[in-house]
Amino acid sequence: MIEIKNLSKTFRTTAGTVEALKNISLTVNDGDIYGIIGMSGAGKSTLVRCINMLERPTEGAVLMDGQDLGALTQKELRKVRRDVTMIFQGFNLLMQKTCLRNICFPLELAGVKKEEAKKRAMELLEIVGLPDKAGSYPAQLSGGQQQRIAIARALATQPKVLLCDEATSALDPKTTHDILELLKDINERLGITIIIITHQMSVVEEICNRVAILDGGVVAEEGEVSEVFANPQSDAAKRLVFPDGEEEVVPVHPGERVLRVVFNGAMAAGAPLITQMAIDEKIAANILYASTKCLGDKVYGNMLLGLPEEEETVQRAIRYLTKGGNVLVTEVKENVQ
Amino acid sequence: MFNKMFSPENVAEALTILKEEVPFALWETTYATLLATAFAILLGLPFGILLVVGEKDGVLPLPKGVMYVLNVVINLLRSVPFLLLMILAFPLTRVILGTTVGTAASIVPLVIAAFPFVARLVESSLREINPNIIEMAQSMGASPMQIIVKVMLPESIPSLISNFTIAITTILGYTAMSGTIGGGGLGKIAINYGYHRYKYLVMLIAVIILIVLVQVFQSVGTKLAVKLDRRVKH
Ligand SMILES: Nc1ncnc2c1ncn2[C@@H]1O[C@H](COP(=O)(O)OP(=O)(O)OP(=O)(O)O)[C@@H](O)[C@H]1O
Ligand SMILES: [Mg+2]
Numbered sequence: 388m389i390e391i392k393n394l395s396k397t398f399r400t401t402a403g404t405v406e407a408l409k410n411i412s413l414t415v416n417d418g419d420i421y422g423i424i425g426m427s428g429a430g431k432s433t434l435v436r437c438i439n440m441l442e443r444p445t446e447g448a449v450l451m452d453g454q455d456l457g458a459l460t461q462k463e464l465r466k467v468r469r470d471v472t473m474i475f476q477g478f479n480l481l482m483q484k485t486c487l488r489n490i491c492f493p494l495e496l497a498g499v500k501k502e503e504a505k506k507r508a509m510e511l512l513e514i515v516g517l518p519d520k521a522g523s524y525p526a527q528l529s530g531g532q533q534q535r536i537a538i539a540r541a542l543a544t545q546p547k548v549l550l551c552d553e554a555t556s557a558l559d560p561k562t563t564h565d566i567l568e569l570l571k572d573i574n575e576r577l578g579i580t581i582i583i584i585t586h587q588m589s590v591v592e593e594i595c596n597r598v599a600i601l602d603g604g605v606v607a608e609e610g611e612v613s614e615v616f617a618n619p620q621s622d623a624a625k626r627l628v629f630p631d632g633e634e635e636v637v638p639v640h641p642g643e644r645v646l647r648v649v650f651n652g653a654m655a656a657g658a659p660l661i662t663q664m665a666i667d668e669k670i671a672a673n674i675l676y677a678s679t680k681c682l683g684d685k686v687y688g689n690m691l692l693g694l695p696e697e698e699e700t701v702q703r704a705i706r707y708l709t710k711g712g713n714v715l716v717t718e719v720k721e722n723v724q
Numbered sequence: 725m726f727n728k729m730f731s732p733e734n735v736a737e738a739l740t741i742l743k744e745e746v747p748f749a750l751w752e753t754t755y756a757t758l759l760a761t762a763f764a765i766l767l768g769l770p771f772g773i774l775l776v777v778g779e780k781d782g783v784l785p786l787p788k789g790v791m792y793v794l795n796v797v798i799n800l801l802r803s804v805p806f807l808l809l810m811i812l813a814f815p816l817t818r819v820i821l822g823t824t825v826g827t828a829a830s831i832v833p834l835v836i837a838a839f840p841f842v843a844r845l846v847e848s849s850l851r852e853i854n855p856n857i858i859e860m861a862q863s864m865g866a867s868p869m870q871i872i873v874k875v876m877l878p879e880s881i882p883s884l885i886s887n888f889t890i891a892i893t894t895i896l897g898y899t900a901m902s903g904t905i906g907g908g909g910l911g912k913i914a915i916n917y918g919y920h921r922y923k924y925l926v927m928l929i930a931v932i933i934l935i936v937l938v939q940v941f942q943s944v945g946t947k948l949a950v951k952l953d954r955r956v957k958h
Contacts, residue, residue: 439863441862464865467865468863473860479857479859481878481879483955493864493865496861496865496867496870524954524955526954526955526956540864544864
């Protein structure tokens with residue numbers, strides 16, 4: 388478990404002081420895939436760098452399983468860093484070393500014997516799906532492959548926590564999806580807690596179970612991803628959930644009831660859900676807003692549906708939509724306009 | 725002058741001198757250059773590393789005073805003209821080798837002149853490293869020493885080789901210069917015959933051999949740097 392307690396970070400430069408983080412408190416539980424999302428300059432990188440003390444917090448503490456990381460000596464900290472590893476937007480591979488040597492690198496640092504390190508690296512190459520790239524150099528790999536090598540490297544010391552700072556921002560949507568799948572798989576199979584920093588809502592939608600929205604150095608909103616999606620409270624959250632501005636696109640007819648449907652990786656195979664509902668249940672839903680996309684055979688994103696007034700129809704629609712799983716439906720009570 | 729320079733008797737005379745003296749001079753120049761470069765790298769490399777890692781936000785910050793002294797000493801040695809430095813180094817050379825003449829003796833001032841230069845070259849090579857790579861190593865729990873040995877040096881090998889090639893060609897020039905005040909090699913031949921005895925043809929040929937040597941060192945160095953650079957797809 389990682390607890391961030393009243394953490395603040397102020398940068399003092401010749402150009403003036405920047406309060407990058409202000410009184411942040413968050414708890415990341417074991418096994419979470421925790422998203423930290425925010426606009427550029429919100430302080431995301433600073434926050435993640437404070438978690439492994441690459442950046443010393445000005446105030447507050449980071450506790451890992453109750454241990455205050457700020458109180459550790461450099462040597463103790465280096466040891467903790469084997470448990471909290473990191474992947475980066477720019478991959479940061481050693482360009483003059485083969486993929487195998489790159490993966491061996493953290494093991495070498497930890498003093499693991501060469502043969503043993505190599506064996507472990509080969510296993511990891513298998514896990515990330517690149518067993519044939521052991522002898523290749525990073526420059527010979529695509530971006531997605533390089534990030535896989537970086538992930539394998541980050542897993543080498545069998546960490547408890549994996550920090551990802553914009554790990555998919557340099558990749559195309561398909562590759563992003565593949566990498567996120569890999570991270571999810573790692574989370575499930577190896578039980579590694581993952582903290583993902585991103586500015587893309589789609590990344591959070593796709594794999595996170597909890598999310599914190601960072602805005603101007605403060606946590607604007609925090610909670611289960613499905614909740615935050617279904618009912619964004621803060622302006623920052625609304626901006627992220629409805630990047631095009633919800634208001635303009637939602638003309639609600641008088642008496643109409645509105646459901647927010649959040650697709651969290653529902654199967655998109657066969658006929659689209661809304662059309663299917665019209666056929667099966669004879670409910671004609673009015674699509675007021677839709678921001679969904681298909682990744683592989685799954686749907687992500689959310690939709691606002693206008694439904695007739697009758698309670699029975701609304702309940703029936705909710706049951707129908709949630710039947711297949713990975714779809715979250717809530718009624719929007721407040722005025723969406 | 726040129727007519728006279730290439731007259732049959734001059735050419736014949738030059739050829740005999742060259743046949744007798746050039747092979748040995750070439751050997752002297754080459755070994756003085758290589759040995760001086762090796763020592764200059766041995767000394768310059770750690771200084772160059774310190775210049776980078778010892779900075780305020782480097783991986784092994786050193787006291788400000790230490791960095792200041794380091795920089796001043798290197799700049800001082802770099803600003804003294806080589807010929808003067810060689811003369812100034814005579815006492816030291818005598819202590820180390822017991823003599824101030826000969827090729828071996830010229831290596832001492834060569835090293836003194838070249839190592840600060842090498843230190844600056846190493847510094848510039850190490851500064852080319854992407855700071856994110858160093859941060860990556862820190863995030864994985866690397867100690868400052870591990871960062872230097874396992875990250876900074878291996879990652880900058882192509883750049884270091886290019887810069888060492890510059891060093892070797894510069895030192896070759898110094899070696900030739902040292903021939904004028906007691907050192908051996910091609911520089912000595914050029915000065916002795918060309919300047920003191922007006923045998924310009926001999927001087928011309930000695931200079932041409934020096935040029936060829938520079939070319940050889942440079943192209944071997946460049947090839948090696950490219951070959952060892954894994955960032956290039958080949
Ligand atoms: N070393 C530093 N010195 C001074 N200011 C800094 C430093 N690092 C970050 N900042 C400032 O802190 C704020 C937050 O920066 P940070 O890099 O954490 O943002 P971010 O959310 O990661 O943005 P992006 O999405 O663009 O990466 C910015 O205003 C930035 O200018
Ligand atoms: Mg950032």
